[in-house]
Every structure is written in structure tokens, then in C-alpha cells.
Amino acid sequence: MSTIIYEKIDxxxxxxxxxxxxxxxxxxxxxxxxxxLLPQLEMDLEAKVIVFRGAGKDFCAGQDLTGVNxxxxxxxxGEHLTVKKRMEAERRRNRRWETIFNLAKPTIAQVHGxxxxxxxxxxxxxxxxxxxxxxxxxxxxxxMGLLPHMPLWLYLVGMKxxxxxxxxxxxxNGIEAEQIGLVNKAVPRDELDTEVERLSxxxxxxxxxxxxxxxxxxxSVMEARGLGACWRFTNNMQLVMxxxxxxxxxxxxxxxxxxxxxxxxxxxxxxxxxxxxxER
Amino acid sequence: xxxGFGWDFKTQYMKNYWEAxxxxxxxxxxxxxxxxxxxxxxxxxNRPDKxxxxxxxxxxxxxxxxxxxxxxxxxxxxxxxxxxxxxGAGHDLSSPEGExxxxxxxxxxxxxxxxxxxERRRCAKxxxxMDYPKITIAQVHGxxxxxxxxxxxxxxxxxxxxDAQFGxxxxxxxxxxxxxxxxWPLWSNKAYAGRALTEMSGAEAAELGFANKxxxxxxxxxxxxxxxxxxSQLPSExxxxxxxxxxxxxxxxxxxxxxRAHFHxxxxxQYVHFRPDEVNLYKAxxxxxxxxxxxxxxxxxxxxxxx
Amino acid sequence: xxxxxxxxxxxxxxxxxxxNRPDKxxxxxxEMLRELxxxxxxxxxxxxxxxxxxxxxxxxxxxxxxxxxxxxxxxMPPNPRNKNYLYDLFATSLxxxxxxxYIFEFPKITVAQVHGYCLGMGLDLAMACRAAICTEDAVxxxxxxxxGFASPNPLWTFRIGLKxxxxxxxTGKYIDGKEAERIGLVMKxxxxxxxxxxxxxxxxxxxxSSGIGGWDQQADFWCYSMTVLDLAGLSAGRRMxxxxxxxxxxxxxxxxxxxxxxxxxxxxRDEKGLKAAIEERDAPFREYFPQPKPKKG
Numbered sequence: 001m002s003t004i005i006y007e008k009i010d011x012x013x014x015x016x017x018x019x020x021x022x023x024x025x026x027x028x029x030x031x032x033x034x035x036x037l038l039p040q041l042e043m044d045l046e047a048k049v050i051v052f053r054g055a056g057k058d059f060c061a062g063q064d065l066t067g068v069n070x071x072x073x074x075x076x077x078g079e080h081l082t083v084k085k086r087m088e089a090e091r092r093r094n095r096r097w098e099t100i101f102n103l104a105k106p107t108i109a110q111v112h113g114x115x116x117x118x119x120x121x122x123x124x125x126x127x128x129x130x131x132x133x134x135x136x137x138x139x140x141x142x143x144m145g146l147l148p149h150m151p152l153w154l155y156l157v158g159m160k161x162x163x164x165x166x167x168x169x170x171x172x173n174g175i176e177a178e179q180i181g182l183v184n185k186a187v188p189r190d191e192l193d194t195e196v197e198r199l200s201x202x203x204x205x206x207x208x209x210x211x212x213x214x215x216x217x218x219x220s221v222m223e224a225r226g227l228g229a230c231w232r233f234t235n236n237m238q239l240v241m242x243x244x245x246x247x248x249x250x251x252x253x254x255x256x257x258x259x260x261x262x263x264x265x266x267x268x269x270x271x272x273x274x275x276x277x278x279e280r
Numbered sequence: 281x282x283x284g285f286g287w288d289f290k291t292q293y294m295k296n297y298w299e300a301x302x303x304x305x306x307x308x309x310x311x312x313x314x315x316x317x318x319x320x321x322x323x324x325x326n327r328p329d330k331x332x333x334x335x336x337x338x339x340x341x342x343x344x345x346x347x348x349x350x351x352x353x354x355x356x357x358x359x360x361x362x363x364x365x366x367x368g369a370g371h372d373l374s375s376p377e378g379e380x381x382x383x384x385x386x387x388x389x390x391x392x393x394x395x396x397x398x399e400r401r402r403c404a405k406x407x408x409x410m411d412y413p414k415i416t417i418a419q420v421h422g423x424x425x426x427x428x429x430x431x432x433x434x435x436x437x438x439x440x441x442x443d444a445q446f447g448x449x450x451x452x453x454x455x456x457x458x459x460x461x462x463x464w465p466l467w468s469n470k471a472y473a474g475r476a477l478t479e480m481s482g483a484e485a486a487e488l489g490f491a492n493k494x495x496x497x498x499x500x501x502x503x504x505x506x507x508x509x510x511x512s513q514l515p516s517e518x519x520x521x522x523x524x525x526x527x528x529x530x531x532x533x534x535x536x537x538x539x540r541a542h543f544h545x546x547x548x549x550q551y552v553h554f555r556p557d558e559v560n561l562y563k564a565x566x567x568x569x570x571x572x573x574x575x576x577x578x579x580x581x582x583x584x585x586x587x
Numbered sequence: 588x589x590x591x592x593x594x595x596x597x598x599x600x601x602x603x604x605x606x607n608r609p610d611k612x613x614x615x616x617x618e619m620l621r622e623l624x625x626x627x628x629x630x631x632x633x634x635x636x637x638x639x640x641x642x643x644x645x646x647x648x649x650x651x652x653x654x655x656x657x658x659x660x661x662x663m664p665p666n667p668r669n670k671n672y673l674y675d676l677f678a679t680s681l682x683x684x685x686x687x688x689y690i691f692e693f694p695k696i697t698v699a700q701v702h703g704y705c706l707g708m709g710l711d712l713a714m715a716c717r718a719a720i721c722t723e724d725a726v727x728x729x730x731x732x733x734x735g736f737a738s739p740n741p742l743w744t745f746r747i748g749l750k751x752x753x754x755x756x757x758t759g760k761y762i763d764g765k766e767a768e769r770i771g772l773v774m775k776x777x778x779x780x781x782x783x784x785x786x787x788x789x790x791x792x793x794x795x796s797s798g799i800g801g802w803d804q805q806a807d808f809w810c811y812s813m814t815v816l817d818l819a820g821l822s823a824g825r826r827m828x829x830x831x832x833x834x835x836x837x838x839x840x841x842x843x844x845x846x847x848x849x850x851x852x853x854x855x856r857d858e859k860g861l862k863a864a865i866e867e868r869d870a871p872f873r874e875y876f877p878q879p880k881p882k883k884g
Contacts, residue, residue, distance in 0.1 A: 106757045127753040145518040147525060154529055155749055158464025163436045164492045167511050181748045202758055202875030206732055209844035213737035213835035214756055220827030221741045225820035226532040233532060237525040244517035276510035466819065467745040468771030469719055534818035545811035552803040561799045577799050
């Protein structure tokens with residue numbers, strides 16, 4: 001069973017993340033299928049615009065944190081890897097997002113349900129994001145001592161909000177996401193499909209020779225604004241983070257997961273912040 | 281150390297490498313250092329009679345306090361707030377000659393070389409706040425003007441009272457360059473054009489992303505503590521690395537250069553020549569004293585079309 | 588100096604430049620751009636002037652480049668059916684970059700007063716002003732992509748952020764003044780009968796913007812702001828976007844969007860007239876993107 005389904009309907013290419021039982025969390029298989037698909041997305045001239053979406057009740061809850069078949073997803077603490085291997089791994093991980101960001105045709109993220117961690121990154125690197133009003137965006141990586149390795153945060157929502165989102169790890173809904181510039185538009189859940197269809201059909205009218213340079217002009221300005229350097233810098237800081245010392249009293253997500261299971265680990269990860277986030 | 285100014289600078293700090301400096305035995309005069317709990321320190325700028333305006337001593341006290349918090353291995357979050365009616369009125373413009381914190385009066389006639397050293401030390405202060413390896417939360421009520429506003433821009437999180445006031449008529453909000461960066465997008469018409477000249481309330485600041493949250497003034501301390509308690513749960517090394525990452529990206533995005541460009545803007549200010557129809561405020565301060573200067577400044581202040 | 592396409596008024600602290608081709612909805616041709624630059628230069632050298640209002644005569648601010656193709660060697664890319672040299676496109680691009688940099692960096696306070704249409708290069712002009720104020724029913728947009736062009740304007744992401752920039756530039760859609768205010772493209776959107784009063788009040792604020800250090804302080808900090816933006820990548824971005832624009836414009840029949848089903852705007856205009864060509868350009872999109880219109884009267 002494919003973890004990514006690609007179908008082309010009326011010049012629109014739909015990429016559906018397909019692990020609905022796991023909230024479309026990304027594991028090695030999904031990343032491998034995504035990697036294989038990316039060149040195809042660009043080469044298919046009939047697909048004028050690409051829509052990323054999720055099967056089931058969510059867009060994507062982020063990295064698969066089970067630790068099973070997730071070597072490509074993230075390097076866990078305790079893994080004995082050389083610096084060289086770590087660098088290569090981080091390069092690949094960020095390159096994936098950078099590639100989607102620079103895909104030479106318009107991309108749209110259609111977001112409902114949970115959009116967290118790397119799921120949120122996918123939505124951010126798409127050109128436009130349309131969200132259900134009750135979709136939930138967030139990046140709780142720092143709670144696990146992982147670097148939230150997406151430079152676009154700063155470019156999309158600025159200094160203060162980035163620090164807020166990444167330190168608190170709180171989730172925000174589609175409406176707030178629109179207010180702060182994370183998404184283009186938030187619509188009622190039952191209008192999401194039509195809204196994205198309208199947008200993608202309108203864009204699909206445009207020739208690829210027009211949309212490719214039009215997108216390039218904007219992405220080039222982003223590159224000039226330092227984004228290119230920020231991708232690489234982010235890779236490097238991932239390695240620094242992987243060297244951190246954990247204090248004895250600090251919460252060790254991966255140890256707890258190994259001993260008590262993923263559900264318990266997530267619950268314990270989020271518990272200290274639960275009240276704060278609820279009262280936001 | 282003799283300079284073209286003709287006096288010795290008391291504050292010889294350069295970039296305030298947070299682990300490297302000798303502030304460890306320090307007697308706080310103008311700040312209050314408080315451990316709210318093991319993990320949270322509250323530093324109160326305590327010069328209410330001068331509306332917490334920065335003079336050399338206040339800045340040194342603040343640096344020493346932040347050092348102490350950094351040296352304390354349990355501390356994870358530092359809250360900075362102001363005593364009395366407001367957060368801070370910026371640099372103390374009434375400071376006597378010899379103080380480094382207010383702008384240098386052109387009549388002293390320093391060399392450009394003196395100026396560069398002076399500016400570098402002054403502007404390094406802002407960068408140091410940004411580089412602080414633990415989480416900083418600015419808790420802002422009342423007026424927050426000039427250097428005090430830049431200070432809050434450099435902190436990680438700003439919680440403010442809804443009726444706090446960032447910037448001041450006659451001095452503006454967006455004239456510092458550094459204070460623009462937290463507002464996003466950087467040159468939104470909402471943020472730049474509308475705010476270039478007038479004050480920005482706490483509520484407006486939160487809407488523009490300059491502050492994270494605005495609450496009624498009587499809820500300010502409680503709200504700040506809520507944030508501090510939540511954020512103090514984060515693993516400390518992870519925070520230091522994350523912060524270094526974010527600041528590194530900001531440098532790549534040009535903020536580092538902005539700090540330096542700030543010098544040029546300041547230094548050029550020393551050579552301002554007033555137009556015939558303008559009030560010469562340096563002259564006013566000289567002839568009428570600080571109070572007269574404030575009166576003249578209020579007269580030239582920008583009328584506010586929004587209100 | 589006698590201008591044909593603009594009006595210039597100097598009045599104490601406030602100068603006003605009016606785009607004056609109302610029968611063409613103030614569409615910009617080479618001559619108008621030259622006159623605009625001359626007028627700005629005059630304002631720059633006028634000691635008393637501190638604020639420049641830029642507005643449009645007649646029913647609109649400006650509908651962008653003059654798409655008739657007459658007298659537009661600088662402001663429009665050449666007809667792709669001509670055997671165009673890269674040299675000409677790049678030379679023009681470099682010149683345009685310095686023109687738009689000059690307008691954006693203009694040392695007096697520029698304020699755009701927008702009513703009616705503000706499209707394409709007209710929107711570039713409004714964006715290049717320090718501030719913009721509009722009527723609620725003003726219409727903003729950049730339909731470049733519908734004509735096969737990338738926009739050379741690097742200011743988009745600085746003004747309205749990455750997501751909204753892509754939305755507007757990859758669809759070419761139009762938005763009204765209220766939406767423009769909401770996303771930060773303009774400072775304020777007001778009912779049409781309040782535009783003049785609002786402008787007068789805001790201009791008064793801008794004219795006294797100097798603060799304690801006077802006009803010199805304002806000039807100092809403006810130059811510092813331009814530096815900050817360049818440190819943030821604006822200048823390089825201007826070049827990058829300019830080059831992407833040239834790439835989009837150099838495509839020629841046999842090797843371009845025109846062969847692959849895209850609109851040949853120049854041919855449509857030459858065969859059916861300008862109005863019909865614009866209709867052909869925009870009509871297919873209305874089903875997907877409602878197209879606001881300024882109110883009549």
C-alpha cells in the first residue's frame with residue numbers, strides 16, 4: 001500500500017499523504033516515495049499546479065516518532081553516527097523541503113486536522129496554504145530537545161511570533177494562522193475542498209512558461225534575503241543540537257518512549273505546557 | 281583612558297560575551313534582582329524617579345544582573361520589567377557630561393575615532409541582549425521609548441499592557457531600524473507608514489507582532505509569569521542552541537549588519553542642522569535646561585491624525 | 588517645465604504629482620515615466636518640499652504600463668514576435684532597476700493616493716511610495732503572469748509577506764481596497780468621499796514627522812532604513828527579480844508559452860484591439876477569482 005498517492009485530474013496534480021491511521025506521520029517509506037515523486041511532479045508538464053493534502057482526518061502530524069523505520073526521518077539521540085553521516089542526513093532532510101519550495105510550478109497545501117512538525121514544514125514550503133478554520137498548526141519539537149529545523153518560520157511570521165511558536169510549542173488554529181501570515185486563507189472545514197479546487201483550477205489556466213519565472217522571481221528575492229544561507233545554516237545547527245548535554249532531571253522523550261510507549265511519551269512531553277496552551 | 285572627549289570612559293565593556301565578563305561581585309543599586317522560583321529571575325529596572333531611563337550605572341547593573349542569572353545553572357527564564365509608571369524612557373537625556381549612555385553633545389567636539397568607539401560600545405549592548413543564551417521576557421507597562429523600546433525588541437518575548445505606549449510623539453517608533461525587525465512583514469504599510477510617526481499602543485504592538493501578547497495592565501504580571509513558567513520547562517541546552525540558530529538566521533537576514541549600520545545613523549545625528557522653521561532642540565536644552573527642552577519638544581511633536 | 592503626461596504642484600511642505608493621462612486611465616508610457624522622474628528631481632531640489640503626494644487624474648490612479656505598445660520601449664518588453672536581442676532586454680532591465688530604486692529611495696516622503704484601478708506598474712509605483720492610502724473600492728492587482736511575465740518588483744514580500752505575494756502574483760487576481768488594507772498593502776482604505784480629508788490629515792502628520800532632530804534626522808534615518816533593507820537583501824532581490832522578468836519576456840514564438848496554449852497578448856491586441864485583448868486575458872479567470880470593480884460615479 002502506497003504511503004503517497006499521486007493522481008492528476010484536469011491539469012491538477014494531487015499528492016495525498018496516505019497513512020491516515022497514523023495521522024499521515026512521515027516515516028522512511030513515505031519519504032522514499034516522496035523523493036521518487038518529486039522529479040516526476042516537475043517533469044509532468046500537464047500538471048500545472050500541485051496540491052498536497054492528507055488522507056483521513058489530518059494533513060500530517062509530523063515525523064513518525066515510533067522509532068520504527070524512521071532512520072531517514074530523524075537522527076535520534078543515542079544513535080552512534082559520525083559527524084559526516086549526520087551532516088549528510090541533515091542535508092538530505094532539509095534538501096527535501098528546499099526542493100519542494102523551489103519546485104518550478106505553483107504548489108498548494110490543503111490543510112485540515114493536524115499540521116505539525118514536518119507536516120507544518122510541508123505546508124510552509126508550498127506557495128500557498130489554504131486551511132480549515134479548525135486545522136491545528138504547531139511545532140512541538142523543542143519540547144523533545146529537537147531543533148525545529150525550518151528557516152521559513154522567520155520569513156513567514158517574523159521574530160517574535162517565531163520565538164513564541166517554537167518555544168511554547170502551542171498549536172494555533174487556521175484562523176490565527178491566517179492572521180499571522182502562516183497561511184493564505186482559512187475557510188470552514190466543509191468549504192475547504194471547493195476553495196482549493198477554485199484556486200487550483202484558476203492557476204491551472206496559466207501556462208507553465210509563465211508561472212515558472214513568476215514563482216522564480218519571488219523565490220529569488222527570498223534567496224537574496226538570505227534563505228539559501230539559512231537552509232545550510234539550519235543543517236549545521238542541527239548537528240550542534242545533537243551534541244547537547246541532557247541534564248539528569250530533564251525529560252528524555254526517547255527513553256520514555258522506549259520504556260513506556262509513544263502515547264505515554266507524547267503525553268508527558270506535552271503535559272507541562274498543556275495548561276498554558278489551553279489558556280492562550 | 282584619555283580620549284578626545286577629555287574624560288575617561290567609565291564603562292569599557294565591549295561585546296558582552298556572557299560567560300566571559302567579570303560582573304560576579306556586584307552591588308546592585310538601580311535594579312532589583314529577584315528569584316521568583318528556582319528557574320525564573322525577575323530583574324526590575326529601578327530608577328522610577330527618572331522613569332527608568334538608562335544611565336551608565338543602570339546599564340551596568342542590568343548587565344551584572346543578567347550575568348548572575350546566566351551563571352545560575354537552575355535559571356532558565358529572565359523577566360525584565362520597570363518600576364514605577366513605565367518600563368523605560370530610553371537613554372537618560374539629562375545625564376551629566378561624562379556619562380556614556382545619553383547621546384554625546386556636539387559641543388564636546390569629539391573625533392570620529394572617539395565616536396566610533398563610543399557607538400560600538402553603545403550598540404553592542406543591544407546585540408548582547410539578543411545573544412543572551414537564556415529566554416528573556418520583557419514585561420512592559422506604561423511608556424517604552426527609544427533605547428528601552430529597542431531593548432524589548434531584542435528580548436525573545438514581549439508581554440505588554442494593552443495601554444502601554446511604544447514610541448513617543450516627536451521621536452517616533454520606527455526610526456531606529458532595529459525596532460522595525462520584530463514587526464512583520466518588515467515594511468508592511470500597516471506597520472511602517474502608519475507607525476512611523478506616532479506612538480504604538482500595547483494592543484497595536486501585539487497586533488503587528490512587535491509584542492507577543494497584550495493584556496489589561498492589572499493582569500500584566502500574572503500573564504508574564506504564566507509565560508515564564510511554561511517556558512522554564514524547556515531543556516536549557518536546547519534553548520541555547522535554538523536561540524543561537526534563530527539569531528544566526530537573523531544575522532544572515534541582515535540584522536547583524538543593521539546593528540552596525542545603526543552606528544552610522546547615530547553618528548550622523550551629531551551633525552544635524554536645523555531648518556529655519558524648526559525648533560533647535562540642542563539649543564533649547566542648553567538655554568532652558570532639560571525641562572525647557574521637553575516643553576519645546578512637545579510643541580514640535582507630530583500631530584496625530586489617527587486619534 | 589511643461590509636462591504632457593503629469594502635473595506638478597509645489598506648495599510649501601507638500602508637493603503633488605498627478606499622473607495626467609485620464610483618458611488612458613493614467614497608463615504609464617516612456618514619456619510619462621521620464622516626466623515623473625524629472626518632476627521628482629525638481630521636488631528633491633525644492634528646499635521647502637517635504638512630502639510628495641502621487642495621485643491620478645480622472646477615474647483611476649493608474650492601470651499600469653500602457654499596453655497599446657506605443658511609446659513603451661522602456662516600460663514594456665518588446666513584442667515577442669520581433670527578433671529581440673537579449674542585449675536590449677537586459678539593458679532596459681538595468682535601466683528600469685535604477686529608476687525604481689530611485690523612486691523607492693526618494694529622499695522626501697512619498698505618499699500614494701489611490702482611487703480606481705491600481706494595477707501592474709501602477710501598483711509597483713504605489714508600493715514604491717513610503718505610504719499608500721486608498722478608497723475602499725480601489726482595485727489592486729498585478730496581472731503580469733496572465734501575460735507571461737514575472738514581476739521585476741522585489742518589494743512584494745517586504746510589503747505583504749511571502750504567502751500573499753505568491754497568491755497575488757501566481758494568479759494575477761485583483762483585490763479591493765479593504766482587502767489591501769487588511770494585508771498591509773495600504774495604510775488605510777476609506778470611503779471615497781473621505782479620501783481627500785484623510786490624505787490631508789495624514790500628509791499633515793508626515794509633514795511634521797521630523798521629531799526632535801528635525802528634517803536632517805529624518806533624512807539620516809531614512810538612509811539608514813534603505814541600508815537596513817539592502818542588508819536584508821532588497822538590492823540583490825531587485826536584480827534577481829529583474830533577471831527572472833527578462834527570462835519570462837525573452838520567450839519567442841516557437842519556443843514559448845504562446846505555442847503551448849498561452850495568450851499571445853500582442854497579437855490579440857493587434858487583431859482585436861486593446862480592450863478586447865485585456866478582456867481575453869482576464870475573462871477566463873473570473874470564474875475562479877471574483878474580479879472587483881471600482882464603484883461608478
